[in-house]
Amino acid sequence: MHPAFSVIFFTVSSGAGFGLFTLLYLMDLFGLDGGLPVEQKLIAGILALVLVAAGLTSSMFHLANPKNAWRAFSRFRTSWLSREGVFAMAFYPFAIIYLGLTWLVLPELEVLRLMAGALATLLAWITLFSTGMIYGCLKTIRQWNSPLVPANYLALGHFSGALLLLAVASNGQVALTGYVTLVLALLVVAASLKAIYYFWIASPGTGSTIKTATGFTRGTVRLLDTGHTHGTFLTQEFGFQVARKFSLTLKTCVFLAGFVIPALILTVGGSAAITIYAAVLTALLGMVAERWLFFAEARHVVNLYHGAQHC
């Protein structure tokens, strides 16, 4: 698949935003390390909303005809892409009520505040799952049609969200041990799921081949002519292929930048704000590399009609 930057930014940014919001709410609810000061809660909450909004705006750049984008809210009963949009929009009012009441600090409305936060958190989880399912539901792409895909989206969203929450918390006068532990726990989950995913897609499995695509099952099948002199929409959109060596290098980068270096910085680097920022930045770079590879490594079955023997 052609790795479009707009979609890479969209999934990384909104994933981190939703992850940040859910963790902010849970930490607020259970009062991790005595809870965050109101100012820090607001910064984290607003950062989450901005990241989600930036992601959704970026996804608009992927559209060839954005004037009809409003129609994307209409088919939530069948389309995961539509559901993603609908749930993301439904998340906003509850998140804003939660943050507004956090800002006002009204003890008599505390129940309402927590209820709104709980609903926003639930919607954030559903939205993150929907983002993963946009890709996970496609039977045409073996590397995506797996429950590991939504699991990865949820895990990586929460991991990057936890890092951002730690970065915000490092500005307040609070103990950071709990936040660092949270980051490291989510790091282990996200890295393990990603490793399982890479292991899983490495074997070709029992998917479609050039033989099932053409029905010529009795002998070797070889494409002689694609029927076009230059590229088509299909070759531009689906023909992208990443070199095996480069993909291996990039996977190393994903694990080093995304997980290993941030883990080292957080465990031995101390808790100065600047070192935490460095860990966040490195991890986010790793996330972008991970998302680029997620698209680049996906092989659509239409490639079987352009010469591929299997996908």
Added chain:
Amino acid sequence: MRLGLVIDLDVCVGCHACAIACKEWNASGTTAPLTDYQPYGAEPSGVWFNRIRSYEVGEYPNNKTINFPMSCMHCEDADCVTVCPTGASYKRAEDGIVLVDQNKCMGCNYCSWACPYGARELDRESGTMKKCTLCVDRIYDLQIPIEERQPACVLTCPAHARMFGDLDDPGSAVSSVVRERGGYQLMPELGYNPTNHYLPVRTAKPIPTENLGKPGFKDKIKGIANRIVKR
């Protein structure tokens, strides 16, 4: 009703006439135009509903070239329709034709990701997804003679490799030929249940080229005639 095409791979000669006729008709049809990029330039490309590929099957000397035209399969379980977030992609209840409403499409490409057959192509000029309409603007046209109420590709095929009809009706010509010739669907394992069927190449006895034995009287006459008649 389940309208679709049956393509006879045994007789397709790979002339691309169906693709040209398709382009000609649909360039002014309901989803017109079918934009071309650099048609006379160094890198010609553009939107087509029908593409023909050629395959070599088997190893020499037991090999064969098979020409393979592909357009929208008008699947019974069309994922391109269910994944569409805007409702632009739809499947008609009355005849099963899958269409894209050009006024609703936002050009997100998601339906093309869901289609295993490469039937959908984005028109960069209009920003909308375009695909085979099964010549919906022709097959119901009461102004043209009844025998011409068929998709442009079917009408033009010089080898009669393409047939159009109702695959729901067991008595239709297309259903019988699928039954008799063992017509099959592409990538059945994905479960899209495509309407279009392909008729396999007939197994023909190979023409012997070695150890032919002594020529008979007929072959001797043929040999003499071949020597006399200059080509």
